Amino acid sequence: MNVLTLNDVSYTYDKAKKKVLDGVNAVFESGKVYTIVGKSGAGKSTLLSLIAGLDVCTDGEILHGGQNLAKLDRDEYRAKGIGVIFQSYNLIQNATAAENIVLSMNISKSKESDKKGFAYALLEKVGIDRETADRTILKLSGGEQQRVGIARALSGGPGLIIADEPTGNLDKETEKDILNILTSLAHTDGKCVIIVTHSRRVTGVADVIYGISGGRMTKVEE
Amino acid sequence: MYIIQNAFANILRNRGRNILLAIIILAIITTSVTALIINNTSAAVIEDYQFRFSSEAFIQLDIDRLTSSASNGGSAGGNRVFSSASIPQMDAELQLMLTDSAFLKESLATGSVRGNSGDIRAIDQNDEDETDPSQPQGIPGAGGMAFRIGGDMSNFQLLGDQWESFTEGVRSLESGRFPETDNECVLSVDLAEANGVEIGNVIHFTALLSAGLPEDFDVNEAEDGDVMEVNGIDYTVSVLNRDFGIAGLNREVTYELTVTGLYYDLNDAYENEMLSGYAYFNNRNEVLTTLGTLLQPRQSGESGVQVNVRYFLADPAYIGNFEAEAREKGLSDAFLVTTDERSYNTIVKPVVELKKISLIFMFVVLGLGAVILLLLTSISIRERKYEIGVLRAMGMKKSKVALGLWCEMLAITAVCLAIGLGAGAVLSQPVSDMILVSQVEAAQEQNSAPGGFMTVPGGGGGGPVRIQGSQMGGARIGGGFTANAQPLDEMTVSLDIATLFQIIGIALALATAAALAGVTKITKYEPIKILMERN
Ligand SMILES: Nc1ncnc2c1ncn2[C@@H]1O[C@H](COP(=O)(O)OP(=O)(O)OP(=O)(O)O)[C@@H](O)[C@H]1O
Ligand SMILES: [Mg+2]
Secondary structure (H helix, E strand, O other), X not given: OEEEEEEEEEEOOOOOOOOOEEEEEEEEEOOOEEEEEEOOOXXXXXXXXXXXXXXOOOEXXXXXXXXXXXXXXXXXXXXXXXXXXXXXXXXXXXXXXXXXXXXXXXXXXXXXXOHHHHHHHHHHHOOOOHHHHXXXXXXXOHHHHHHHHHHHHHHOOXXXXXXXXXXXXXXXXXXXXXXXXXXXXXXXXXXEEEXXXXXXXXXXXXXXXXXXXXXXXXXXXX | OHHHHHHHHHHHHOHHHHHHHHHHHHHHHHHHHHHHHHHHHHHHHHHHHHHHHHOEEEEEEOHHHHHHHHHHOOOOOOOOOOOOOOOOOOOHHHHHHHOOOOOEEEEEEEEEEEEEEOOOOOOOOOHHHHHOOOXXXXXXXXXXXXOEEOOEEOOEEEEEOOXXXXXXXXXXXXXXXXXXXXXXXXXXXXXXXXXXXXXXXXXXXXXXXXXXXXXXXXOOOOOOOOEEEEOOEEEEEEEEEOOOOEEEEEEEEEEEEEEEEEEEEOOOOOOOHHHOOOHXXXXXXXXXXXXXXXXXXXXXXXXXXXXXXXXXXXOHHHHHHHHHHHHHOOOOOOEEEEEOHHHHHHHHHHHHHHHHHHHHHHHHHHHHHHHHHHHHHXXXXXXXXXXXXXXXXXXXXXXXXXHHHHHHHHHXXXXXXXXXXXXXXXXXXXXXXXXXXXXXHHHHHHOOOOOOOOOOOOOOOOOOOOOOOHHHOOOOOOOOOOOOOOOOOOOOOOOOHHHHHXXXXXXXXXXXXXXXXXXXXXXXXXXXXXXXXXX
């Protein structure tokens, strides 16, 4: 099923005249894992932020479930429609890991009755034990923060999950764990998972691989 | 709602910053509480005093005018000498007529009559005097003529509607009741005991009412005891001083009063030691009845019943209208119509200044505080930009982010409010005292010019006149007003409900302004930009 469609998406940062993205076309379906590769500065994070609804493309359109993101209530979309794992985590620094998850669930109006319990379980699933879950983000390692970020992306139960270098700070073992989680989300739960990565191990689990260069995106492998 | 929970959690998470914020808010609120308490209490005091001092209209003899005309007229000696003929008088009709003025909130009419009784004896009554009516008994000062009229000695004062001493607490009813209708009276316990009078007894008092001398009256042709008819009523001629041409036309009237009650009197028997021993001036000999009773036998134009009316304007601003009405109804130019501005200024001005100072102080503090607060919050919002960016990236709506910030500010402000109210309530009294004392000193310097106060009681024709004022000794106009303006140098300030609500309003505004300053900052940024700046 078609989750996300990019039609001629172009993007220019306010002051720079150069197009970071220049006519990107792609279709993302549910139940599949996609990876996007490209050199540093190629525009991968930029594309993800457009897909995440943090910004709107300057040209073209992004359709989510057939609806143009530019015209959607993107706050609502971010809260419920998509789970984002940021390259730089973007967690509330002086709140605990569990509090971050609960807050995210609150924002997405989660129907879960025991939000705290759910948060602990979710963190457990990504390898954060209870003691770590009750520490503030400032007191967590990069890898731990990464996991919290993943848990948060999953907390609202979105059909679309995007991740920017989700395993960049993780050891091989954990990377495997995380990739297992992400792939099972796609293959078992039927979600659409898009991962930006440099890692060969990550592209290894992908159903479809896209490459970005020169502002354009092409299918590398299927 | 999770926004509120999160706001509370945030306050604790960012303790350091919030404590700084709280200190500033606390300072603003405490000073505002102090200033507002002082301001509102002084406002209440001012209103009260405005009512008491500037709403009473005084009809006073124009002393400057009188003294200049007296000296022009070549009166003997340097001292002020007023003969009854040369002092303009305000007649009782006019006084009573003015009580109907539409510009008044109320008026208080009282009266007095000099009386004698064949039924009872006054305390300190001296019957020997009566044997020599041709020699008026002079008392040093002004009293001599006051109790002697037409050669008759008066031993009692019949007072009409003068109940002030009861409300002031110097007199109290020992038994019985106050007069409810005319021709009832209450007596002092001492007077009743001295005469074996009991409640229910009827006592007769006689008094002299006088008519003005007809124009064709010739003192040289008149004899003491002649009977003369004026306006269909017979009067007895009494020649007081043939050389000066002073004579009177008097008739005796009788008041038949039923004693309904007896009162205790905490007053000294004599207010002025010089008058000690003269029954007429003995407070215990005062017979209290209604003004209506005293006016009953009186014919229009007659003197003998002294009427004193206090006029209270509905609004101090009506003084001009009231004067115009009085003039139109015949008030002579010899009288001034004024409000007691001097007393008002002496008493109230320090409080007005206090109010002003407290208000200015509050606005300065509020202004300065608001600026500091806005600066501080906009700095702290910049610090929190990343946090806000994250929340927005997670899909929290701008309005909810703003609500959260507002809740945080409100919670901090509420704590400061609780502490500030207490601190302000404690501080306001000493601060108020301090400012007031300095203002009282300033007011006293300004208002130190001495000045006599002169009120002329009503009474037409040839009746004697008593003038109240420092130079005239202690003769008292029954129930008359004594200007005794003491500046208000003590004021008990307290926190009332209105002040409380004002403070809460101010606090709410502060918190909102601070939150708003932050909110306008956030809404300028899209979450992507906030996040990217960080990265
Ligand atoms: N806020 C911005 N304003 C202007 N230019 C930007 C901004 N953010 C990114 N860029 C530029 O846009 C281009 C794409 O950046 P982007 O972050 O999308 O690259 P990336 O592919 O994610 O790189 P990396 O692999 O290093 O994360 C870069 O040349 C970058 O300098
Ligand atoms: Mg990137």
